[in-house]
Amino acid sequence: MSSSSNKKAMNGKSILAPVLLACAGVAYPFLVYAAMGRVSTGALVLLALALVGARFAMLRNLAVARTLAVPVSAVFVGTAALGLVDGAMATLAYPVLMNFGFAAAFGWSLLRPPSLVQVLASVTEPDPSPAAQAYMRKVSAVWCLFLVVNALVTLALALWGEVVFWALYTGFVSYVLMGLLFAGEWLVRRRVRRAHGEGA
Template identity: 35%
Template structure:
């Protein structure tokens, strides 16, 4: 139940903040962001993920000294993209990449071709999180409306497009392999 709530709050964060900024000052919402980062870190079972999220929390707290409360509050999507970028990139240095681990949940006996493919897909997601993080960072310094629309709607649409595109490519590759 708490894990589901954490996921919902995390996904809705940009839109929640956008609408709440009209009601209260950003300084009142900063503890929400810090608590959410801490909650995510503490609820993670993966040691690397926990460390990455705790690092994101430390960075967010430190940035309060240089940025306005509103800008700091808007950093959450940036920190999540950087965290995902780090997790995916670090997995490329390990025996099993992030996407391979996910694929092995469904197909434990993944072929050598499947391993190569999942490593390529992990690179694609790493690039996505890098680019999306840069755009999310740029929106921190834009209007609340642009920030909310990009991080609360467009970024998720891009994730959906990438997921759908990868699914279509994977399906085509599997179909080609079966017909040969």
């Protein structure tokens, strides 16, 4: 096999892994809803831990590995510890912990620059202007706030709501809200770039 073929195969694998992990994350709430009362809570906790472990493994070769390693590890430990006390709650708490973990990463990056958004953007924009860095800090703050609110809503549904509503919110509504936030930020970014003469 030629080197170009090897590169294509490696690129295909590198794209496939995050896509499969994202699909697993979306499917997780619905799997929990379908399995509650039919499958042992221990098995569901192991599923949650496997997802956290897969996320941690995927981070190894990313620029954000150092920033996200601690919060992802904390999510793993928190889920495992809660699983020993209350397996059912641990399965419902997994999305809560993930949201709080990533919110903590965004928040910490604001205290210890560069911001997480700047780290993520460093692949295509390694030397952003001061204006761009300030904008990225604002976007990081928005994501931090969004994830905290998302975690609190998910926590409320886990504690006081029906599992079906928890599943619908965590597996569908929250992703729609994230998509809207991504789209809104993209539109704002275009306006900011035009305002600073950087193009669209």
